[in-house]
Amino acid sequence: MSLSSHLEELRKKHETLSERVVMAQQSPGVDDLEITELKKRKLQLKEEIQRLSSVN
Numbered sequence: 001m002s003l004s005s006h007l008e009e010l011r012k013k014h015e016t017l018s019e020r021v022v023m024a025q026q027s028p029g030v031d032d033l034e035i036t037e038l039k040k041r042k043l044q045l046k047e048e049i050q051r052l053s054s055v056n
Contacts, residue, residue: 003052010049017042 001009021038024030 003055007049007052010045010052014042014045014049017045 017038021035021042024035024038
């Protein structure tokens with residue numbers, strides 16, 4: 001897998017997590033811990049994208 005395709009895949013995952021965070025925040029049955037975990041994973045992806053983009 002090339003770096004650009006890997007970055008694109010990471011961006012897609014980041015976008016999917018963004019959507020899941022929004023949906024979770026709007027759902028009354030979702031607890032704060034789950035939302036925090038989603039946000040944490042989203043941040044990790046963002047940092048990985050930035051790290052790989054700076055190498056490119």
